[in-house]
Amino acid sequence: MGNYNSGRRSEIKCTEDCLSIDIRRWQRDNLLRVGLDFNRTWSCRGEVTATINVKIKLDQVRLSYSYRKKGSEWEKLDYSVKLQTTPCRYGGVRYWFICPAMGCGRRVALLYLGNKIFACRHCYQLAYRSQRKPLCDRKASRADKLRDTLKWEAGILNGNGCKPKGMHWKTYHRLVTAHDEHVNKSMAALLMM
Numbered sequence: 526m527g528n529y530n531s532g533r534r535s536e537i538k539c540t541e542d543c544l545s546i547d548i549r550r551w552q553r554d555n556l557l558r559v560g561l562d563f564n565r566t567w568s569c570r571g572e573v574t575a576t577i578n579v580k581i582k583l584d585q586v587r588l589s590y591s592y593r594k595k596g597s598e599w600e601k602l603d604y605s606v607k608l609q610t611t612p613c614r615y616g617g618v619r620y621w622f623i624c625p626a627m628g629c630g631r632r633v634a635l636l637y638l639g640n641k642i643f644a645c646r647h648c649y650q651l652a653y654r655s656q657r658k659p660l661c662d663r664k665a666s667r668a669d670k671l672r673d674t675l676k677w678e679a680g681i682l683n684g685n686g687c688k689p690k691g692m693h694w695k696t697y698h699r700l701v702t703a704h705d706e707h708v709n710k711s712m713a714a715l716l717m718m
């Protein structure tokens with residue numbers, strides 16, 4: 526699961542795994558407050574694999590991180606992603622990212638870090654269900670089985686949940702680690718389509 530913490534670390538080393546940011550989760554966690562500045566961190570086996578710094582502006586978010594492809598130099602990236610809101614049926618608003626990829630501009634809830642920048646699944650040609658590659662499918666369904674044990678909402682794109690009542694922390698951490706590995710492999714398979 527992604528953690529939010531303060532600090533200045535912002536290096537992304539994990540280029541084979543797919544990293545995603547989810548505006549619905551940021552909204553749920555009450556992070557979409559103008560002026561707020563937080564780090565979004567990904568870990569693997571208890572080790573931080575990637576961190577981006579996020580700054581919330583009036584109608585955009587600013588993303589800063591360093592990125593490198595295998596065997597190349599680190600590259601510093603710093604750019605804004607526009608935000609839009611749509612009214613909810615029962616009051617309030619729903620937030621969306623506007624995909625920053627050139628010529629896209631789609632309104633989406635999730636952006637993926639594929640090749641250097643975050644972009645929507647259309648841009649990375651991420652396909653769901655019928656278009657999935659077998660490896661992606663296999664990994665996703667293994668992750669889903671673990672989600673079931675963890676009593677999390679089905680579907681790897683729904684993010685991670687909490688520890689179920691009565692489960693030992695040790696068991697919980699073991700299951701989450703296995704889950705995250707399947708998710709990363711599944712997303713990596715999608716990105717390579």
Ligand SMILES: [Zn+2]
Nearest residue numbers: 624629645648
């Ligand atoms: Zn896009």
